[in-house]
Amino acid sequence: MESFVFGGLPVRVVFGAGAFDALPAELDRLGTRRVLLIATPSQASQAGRIASALGARLVARETHIIQHVPAEQMEATAALAARVGADCLVALGGGSAIGLAKAVALRTALPIVAIPSTYSGSEMTPIYGISEGGAKRTGRDASVLAKTVLYDPDLTLGLPPHLSAMSGLNAIAHAVEGLYAEDANPLTSIFAEEGIRALGRGLPRVVECPDDRAARADCLYGAFLCGAVLGGVGMSLHHKLCHTLGGSFGLPHAETHAVVLPQVVAFNAPAVPAAMARVAVALGSAEAASGIHALGARLGVPAGLRALGLRREDLDRAAALATENPYFNPRPFDRHDVRAVLEAAWEGRPPGPG
């Protein structure tokens, strides 16, 4: 066994069907009395349930959620929190609603209770992102990490199959890169492998039968594990590419992850055979990149970055942007390598040896 460093995340997790009902007790535990609710509009059907769970604690709500957290929205929501004297943020929704709560927490230091309704995993990380002037800056800050996460699989029953599949593949991407992270450790790798296994098992069943509660629980469990991996260790080329494609070319976040992942895995695999063997085992496939690609095909991943609206003439600039600053990746690369990975992803080719 090699030496390692493990820093567990100080998040309290309540998992299971009906976990939502624990909200009042969890707010009591934190000693909070005045809640600003940040909720995705798609959870409007839960509005009555939320209102009765929060009772007199609900002092304001923000339901206009914009992806990638514009700085003006962060400022406006932080000002609202101050005006109403909020002492807690309850975030109900996917990575976008939770992202807004994180940005507000960065400004105000208010605690967050997160109730995720997608599988993208943001609720388990101290990573925030704020968009300004056409660019998204991200950072890590302990103050934005949720104090408590309530994982209630029943809340994801209404998440449409396509969004379920894409956000689940986004979570798998966290785990895959976590397995070859520079600071990977045995614990996060166990989380990663188990997270991939749970999502690989659950996502096809959710797409076939969105009402399958056991499959929903598998997916949310996988999302939790993969989110914890993202929160615990650093990411590499895949996340950098997706950040570039989303931030500078406006590509949709989760779909971009789903399209790019098999190509980056094919490129990195020769440098990290043991880590990629774990991905293959978790997916029950012969090999990691083809296993991820096959899962994506089964789940209806769009046919390449071109289907997401990227123009071929953007590939050079995307490769240049993604190689502007140095960062860790298990296999060394240059702009030419990245251009080739992007080209394969643009075409939506089955992954080949990198």
Ligand code: NAD
């Ligand atoms: P999202 O929050 O943007 O939601 C996608 C769509 O699904 C929205 O229209 C939303 O209203 C809808 N939706 C959410 N839950 C639903 C439900 N249960 N039923 C029906 N519709 C529902 O999607 P996402 O993929 O979870 O989040 C993407 C954002 O999160 C990106 O900005 C990404 O950068 C960020 N993110 C951040 C981290 C992090 O650690 N900081 C991790 C993952 C993603």
